[in-house]
Amino acid sequence: MEKTQHPQLVPSKLFFRYEIPQTNYFFSLNWEQNVLVIKQFRKHPSKDEQIKIVPDYEEWADFWEELSVIDVWGWCELYEVKCTDACVVGDEWELYIKFKDEHVESYGYNSYPPTFREFIKVVEELTGIVVEFIHQE
Numbered sequence: 473m474e475k476t477q478h479p480q481l482v483p484s485k486l487f488f489r490y491e492i493p494q495t496n497y498f499f500s501l502n503w504e505q506n507v508l509v510i511k512q513f514r515k516h517p518s519k520d521e522q523i524k525i526v527p528d529y530e531e532w533a534d535f536w537e538e539l540s541v542i543d544v545w546g547w548c549e550l551y552e553v554k555c556t557d558a559c560v561v562g563d564e565w566e567l568y569i570k571f572k573d574e575h576v577e578s579y580g581y582n583s584y585p586p587t588f589r590e591f592i593k594v595v596e597e598l599t600g601i602v603v604e605f606i607h608q609e
Contacts, residue, residue: 477590482532485568485569486570489566490565492563493564501599508524523601525600544569547578549582550578550580552582589605
């Protein structure tokens with residue numbers, strides 16, 4: 473059975489990318505042509521995933537509510553650790569969302585907004601895919 477779209481809950485734009493270059497890990501989430509396209513690539517290609525999902529009304533409603541709770545709309549544009557030769561190469565990410573009157577464009581290198589871990593959990597709840605976040609507890 474095909475899920476019904478709910479125009480009042482779908483984003484104008486939703487793009488999230490997270491990667492750990494030294495382990496060849498890559499995750500992206502992109503709203504394209506009324507489906508969420510999820511890509512997850514790892515060092516071992518046999519574990520690569522590329523799927524499409526269509527969240528239902530409740531899943532979208534929960535997603536937007538949680539984004540408001542963690543104040544993703546208040547994130548700064550850039551989070552970055554500046555360092556010299558002693559700096560360890562870590563991860564990088566970017567997020568772009570436009571939903572109704574809300575908008576966020578944010579990215580970072582080895583640094584995150586205070587609620588980034590919660591954001592990762594919200595993405596995992598929406599997609600059903602575990603993101604291999606470098607700073608998991």
